[in-house]
Amino acid sequence: MRAFVNRNARSVEEAVALAREATLAGRSVAFAAGGSDLLQLMKDHIPSRAEAGEPDVLVNLKGIAGLDRIESAGDGTLRIGGLVTLSALVGNALVRERFTALAEAAETVATPQIRNVGTVAGNVAQRPWCWYFRNGFPCFKAGGDRCFSAGGENQLHAIFGGGPSYIVHPSDLAPALVALGARFRVAGPERERVVSGGDFFVLPRQDALRENVLADADVLIGVDVPAPAAGTRSAYHKVMDREAWTHALASAAVVMVMDGDVCRSASIVLGGVAPIPWRVPEAEALLAGERVTAELAREVGTAAVAGARPLAKNAYKVPLTRRVVERTVLALAARA
Amino acid sequence: MEGRQRNGVAPVGTVPSEEPEAGPGASDLTRRDFLGGSTAALVAAGVAPSVGHDATAPTVVQQAVPAAPRTAIRLTVNGVEHAFEVEDRWTLNEFLRDHLMLTGTKLGCERGECGACTVLVDGSPVYSCSTLAVWMDGKSIRTVEGLERDGRVSALQQAFIEHNAPQCGFCTPGQLMAATALLERNARPTADEVRRALVGNLCRCSNYNAIVEAVLAASGSAASTGGGE
Missing domain, CATH: 3.30.390.50 (CO dehydrogenase flavoprotein, C-terminal domain)
Known part of the structure; x- marks a missing residue:
């Protein structure tokens, strides 16, 4: 991998500030949670953000206290921190009992080794796994001007909502979260905001570079899943x-x-x-x-x-x- | 590159070496030393003449490469504490193999797909190729070198031997670590639970049945796990 600086953030505010500071200094930044997907992109020299280039600075989020918790709020809302690992989600009795689709989705992800480090935020915000994108083709998702799958090897690609890019969203948690009415908590340079599942993910025709509304200095700090109705x-x-x-x-x-x-x-x-x-x-x-x-x-x-x-x-x-x-x-x- | 220079503070002799120290005689050469030496010779033989023959080649100016950022970390590996200044970009695998010389952990695909690099971080199996050494500050790591106790292999390792679980053996250290974590969590797994726990460890020889048999044979035995930390 190309050399970079790792900065350990101790709070969400510090993470956002470190990202801003690096950006102002003309250095490209990536947030690291579990890191499995990010390091893969870096080894392959594929930018985790098309506009940002390969990261000069990694802001490590793993040391932020409290973001690795699953809590039940007074009204029954399930508050899942962005750093909760997929393994922790799979093993949580409350999630299994009341938010079953989420536990079932988490246990289908990858392998135990990846679930042990992979986080809720990272799974939801991972980049597409289209083989053209992952093999360095200059496609829309990499900041290029076409989708190679449209007229190419598109066995694994979209049958809904495609164009101009035909990627499929790779997350298993995301459909479960949207079906359960989850809201996505986003921290950034401005105040913290809450985005509904319907607004969090964006189609290529809205923004071909991104799969969601997260801007460069935004961190997905957690998801809130409302208490399910009786039955x-x-x-x-x-x-x-x-x-x-x-x-x-x-x-x-x-x-x-x-x-x-x-x-x-x-x-x-x-x-x-x-x-x-x-x-x-x-x-x-x-x-x-x-x-x-x-x-x-x-x-x-x-x-x-x-x-x-x-x-x-x-x-x-x-x-x-x-x-x-x-x-x-x-x-x-x-x-x- | 100063990559092979050990700058940790682990006391001499605490890092297990996989083979005896090479002595002065050629017959004492280890396989690893031999391969390392012959590779260097091949590289020298291959590169030197082409440089000499190509008179039109532009002079290559060695540019000063800025030092890669480093960070001091403390971590425990197989029960031994280490303080080490790591390059921020080193993967845990790179750190273990190239800097602690713990070459029992293998590097297969280097993209989190094959599982050969599996180690335990605070008891959980993790792909050491897909996490950074700098993120391991304060963590406890266990590698295949940490499974034996007092010179005896663990019950799980013994079962692998008895059931011919390794064929070429390259995936074995990763399989052992993933299975060790399973048995520590679930002393008597079913065959299906074993398969699910090892789903992230590929075997190119396709010896999966023997691996599952070995794990089942070792299950229920407290000694199978090689102890905890």
Whole structure:
């Protein structure tokens, strides 16, 4: 790796100040949480931020006290610090019981070694794993002027929301968080702000350089997940091209508020198929006020992929996604 | 490069060496010393003539490279405390192998995919290629060199031997560390739990069944873990 300076931040304010100080001195900065993804990008000389170039300064966030906690607020809101590791999330009994989709999503990520260091913030804010981007092609995500997957090897790319870049959002936590109504807490040079799941992630057509609203000196310090309504159950189902240790070909986070065998409301967010966690409101609406039968679940699956626009080599993702949604809805309705 | 210069304060003899010290006779050369020496000879033979023959080559001016930033850290490796000034850019793997000379930990893909570099950081398996030494300040690291006690391999290592778990052996140190962490957390895992705990450790020889058998054979034995810290 190219030489750089590591600066250990002891507080969020210090982290933001160190980043600002370095930027003002004309040096490029990256925030480091777990570091697995960041170091990989650095070894490959791929900028973690296209405009910033390779980092001269790493601001290490791991020493910031309190950001590694999972807490339940008085109103039942789950407050998850940005530095909480995926392993800690998987092992948390409250998360498992009340925010099941989140625990199920976390345990599908990568390997134990990566979950032991990988953080909630880092998983949500990781860069795309498109093979063109990761192999140094000058694509939109790297600050270039085209998407090589559009007319190239696009087996793993987007069937929703693509253009001009066709990356898929790589995070498993992100669909689960959005389905559970999470809000993202962002600290930056200005005051701390809270961003809804719908606003946090940005499509390439809004900003091709970024996958989310985080600006250069912004830190994702945590996520707040509201207390689930009575009767809420949730699940995350991920399909990979092998049994473990890769990203989703297609996944679904499904949250249903049940009243007996009737679904009062549902939220369905897809992963692995769009540049952001992809919500499917038409499919959700079919479930509201209905008894969940095999036939309804099939219709929900069909509605979920109604807007799909596959590329030359990823049409398989359409029936795959349809079945992932159908099966997850049905399994969740049957779950005690 | 001053990379191979050891500047830690670990007392002499506390860093386990994998092979006996090389003596004066050629027959005492270790494999590592031999390979290191012959590589240097090949490089010299390959590079020197081409420089001499190419009269049009521009003179290469050795530019002064600014020293890479360094930071002083303290950490424990296999129970031994070290104070060390590390380059900020060193990975933990680089630090262990090239500076503490603990070459039992391997470097495979160097991109967090294969698991050969797995070590335990405060008891949890971590890819040493994908974290920085400078982030290990205050941490306790265990490597495969730390598994044996009083010159005896751990029960897990013994089970690996008895079940032929290593074929080429390159992934073995990483497999051992991931399995050690599993057995410390769960003394009697099921085969499926073993497979899930080792999912981040690839075996190019594809000897997975024997590895799982070895871990199961060692499970339930307190000595299998090589003790804690």
